[in-house]
Amino acid sequence: MTSASDAPEQGFRLSQLIYDTRYRSLTIQVVTFILVMAGVAWLVDNTIQNLNQLGKDFNFGFLSNRAGYDIGQQLIPYTNDNTHARAMLVGLLNTLWVSVLGCAAATVLGIIIGVLRLSHNWLVARLMTSYVEMFRNIPVLLWILVCIALLSEVTPSPNAYKINPETGESAVSMLLFDSVAVTNRYTAIPAIEFTNSLGTIDTAFAPISLNFLLIAVVLIVSIWGNRRLKAHAHKVQNETGVRPVTWWKSLLILFGPLLVVLVALGFHLVSPTLKGFNFTGGNNVSNAFVALWLGLTLYTAAFIAEIVRAGILAISKGQSEAAYALGLRPNRTMKLVILPQALRVIIPPLISQYLNLTKNSSLAIAVGYMDLRGTLGGVTLNQTGRELEAILLMMLIYLAISLTISGLMNVYNKSVKLKER
Amino acid sequence: MSTSQTAAFVRKDMLPPQDPPTSQAGLVKWLRENLFASWFNAILTLSSVFVIYLLVTHFYPWFRHSVWNANSLAECRTIIAANWGEGASGACWAMLRERWHQFIFGFYPPELYWRPIAVFLGLLLAVAPVLFTQLPRQMLLFSLAYPLLAIWLLWGGSAWPVIMIAAGFGIGFLALRFLDEVSSILAIVAAIVAPILFWLFAVGPLDDVLSKAIPLAIEPVASDRFGGFLLAITIGAGGIALSLPLGIILALGRQSNMFLIKSCSVMFIEFIRGVPLITLLFVASLLLNYFLPPGTNFDIILRVMILVTMFAAAYIAEVIRGGLAALPRGQYEAADALGLDYWKAQRLIILPQALKISIPGIVSTFIGMFKDTTLVTFVGLFDPLKGIPDFIRADFNWKGIYWEPFVFVGAIFFILNFSMSRYAMYLERKLKRDHR
């Protein structure tokens, strides 16, 4: 077969399409393409026929109709008079919110557990191993259900925080200097408020708080200033051999402006207080959210711990010995030799865990957290009866999220790829 | 030498070694090295002990107060209150005693429990030769026949359709065998087309005739009787087994240098891996009927199985792609040097090796799949984690029983998955040695 490359000089024969390696791959591709297209056409044709039979059409007009239902947790303003599209957006933001917080918490917890698992402490290492095995081998759905059951069965109701007029004490007291109350329907946490608020800019999407905008700008400027300072110190060190003392300047640049702005804005925390049935004043984070977040975090942390452990173990001992031989101190060794190599091993699987966590956040269905599936693929789908449109749209959105994350991963992989010669 | 002086003292035998200092021996040394090596370590140890203490004090009484004999949760609570005083909490395992079969078999007819059990034992037997290479190779024949046998035993009914499917494979194999001498492409085409034609046109009439002539049937069991772990294992194992061939094709497609084939494979794999399983399950329950010819209708378990197969295929494809990529370049070149064509090279040289190193990954995928089967509860199937417990709690007697099902189902999942993951790790170590 491989000798066909020097085919005799003849006219083109049809059999060459199959037997000549120059044309065969083209033939195979064309045939496959036709088959795939035929399959797709078949599916589309079936769908059209089925839709006709049911007397339905395919349009996304329902998205601009009034939604009519309420959503418990919302990051942008929403009332039941808003459209289904707005409800979908609320759901999407809820999905992203729980995913981002989940990834952050799972990373922290995962790193701690992964490092502790390598500890020489016999008891701690065993404890962490059992944690990892326990959470990895049991479905995440069970952990989410356990979390919601724990939160709703074990924690007290808001009423328990009511101060009994006879004794002057409540049955349960709040945590962290009376600022956090864990109840069986939500966790009340302090809200951030500003006495001299700058107000908000109302955009169609969401009101943007000028206060936070200002804080963000100040932070960015401070970080930039700090970098300049470091660069300057570096330059001085290169020229004179003496590095100027920078730590207090650094601290001042980083936190000084921020403190000034916070004081000027009158930044303070408002603790939740019990009023009537429920806590008001602070932020009430629904148990559905907490349970989902906790379940996803605990589960994913077990996987991240394994990734971190494998990453650390993957760096051979010779690397650190070589670094010591070069005269690098332990912290410089860690920063310049071990971490860059370990991160190369750790980050790709870590990001795929982030991807998994984001996809698993659709298990919000088990606790009634209104994420993208709960709004677009749940209530909207049901009220409008547009399952085809709703589910396709939902899948496309999830796909877009996933592709964005994996696209970022590819960029990272390229940037840290070993330049082999 | 001539010195006849005798040494003042010559030790004839060794002194018994002295006991090491207490800090360097026995328990104390072990404690010092492993638990209290530094102050930080000591803090860690103490906090671990505290955590363990908390866990034990919370859970041990609950287990100690277990009740095994009762007819309802209320009765359980009375018994616990009577034995351990008011306010004591305890596990009510009596629920398991009454309902364990539903956790395992769902609503499968009790007199037919031997069938799923036989299928499960058969599964172990069929998987064994794949997993443990020491076993005789003839057992692989059983592995090949097993899927059809399992389908027949689980769903029952006439054996003829299953035999017909097997016959179709036989025809395909024969076509491949004999036409291969004429032309390998013709053989492959015939091996695919002949069985399909056979199934589409010959099976119906043949089945009628044979069923009338020799009725070879066992009692049929409808899909809606499946539930609990029977359902989870059926969907998980079925999905993985069915997805293997598709996964191999997708992996080869993704590795291929033909642009169209590669992009089709990549699109399929990335699409499936990019969406949550739950949306695919919704496709199975809500949309699949839209995509099939009007009037086609089959039951939800089969629909879920199709989508789960596609889902698993995308993940398996990635695992196998890893296996293919791990093979040294020389293997491909050697196959070319021998003059083998693409399919022969894949069949005889590349795939056997790639699949072998992919087994740990496949086992991990299976563990993930098996855990994910619990999501079928959201399309109305009775999975062991939520479907069955919810159904049991709908009974007046067991209303409000939460922790016991969690513990029981969690323990079974843990045992099965833990042993499988240990096996995967063992295999990984073994394969690593092979390649050194």
Added chain:
Amino acid sequence: MKKSVLLGTLAVAAVSAGVAAAGTLDDVKARGELNCGVNTGLVGFAAPDANGNWSGFDVAVCKAVAAAVLGDPSKVKYVPTTGQTRFTALASGEVDMLSRNSTWTFSRDTDLKLDFVGVNYYDGQGFMVRKDLGVTSAKELDGASVCIQTGTTTELNLADFFKANNMTYQPITIDSNAEGEQQYLAGACDAYTTDISGLAATRASYADPENHIILPEVISKEPLGPAVRHGDSQWGDVVRWTLNALIAAEEYGVTSANVDELAKGTENPEINRLLGVEGELGKMTGLDNDWAVRAIKASGNYGEIFAATIGEATPIALARGLNAQWTQGGLLYAPPFR
């Protein structure tokens, strides 16, 4: 060789797939089994027992239809559907009829392409709260957390009710009735809202039903009834008139005990027509003349079904109320059989 495994399964699927003929009635007869969509588990209305046998108020309708069409009330395959999947299951042909406490609304009847064939239970949405909350009216629920099942009409009603009364609430959405009970019992919500019949069924199953009250406000009309696919009027007629036969049977005093006796012929021409002694009513729907006799024998007339599944003698203890015959001051009114 293994690559054809998938094709093989698909082939099996294609073989086992029933291809729908023109009418559902013929399909059901040919299949010898009625696919009936029911709730995944609501005590009294539709719930499987320890052996997986279904029973309940909605299930009885399925049984009656199966008896009328196939002559055997046990020839039913119950397909548990969630609030999410029920209408699609019907539209796609997975089930032949839906008997699953679904509210008859305008948009469902028109836009979702369903046909509601009648009402087997007149219901309304209400609230259940714990007695010690000290609330006696739904108007006092301002600021409360309310547990609510997604994918139902109840969440729209709830939003409207609170809006109309200028009150706020915190919706706690749940996926199934079982979960709602858990959350409510644990105190995660102040009030649990759903159809009053569902509330009563839920309350009845508690260890301490006396500590929970159902508030007097009924915030919506919820006519619950069986539904069939739009566009198959023959099948719609069969289900509609089976339901009417059950209701009429109660009105005329035909019970499962005396139906055989009465089917031999009575003085009352209405009963005679209903039971097929006179006229050819059964033939007109594509069934035989004994259809109503079989439907009534399946689990009794409407009153018997009610009493056996959700009536006052059962733990659910629902009063007939609106669901009494029109002669008794209720809304049940079967059109005449002639």
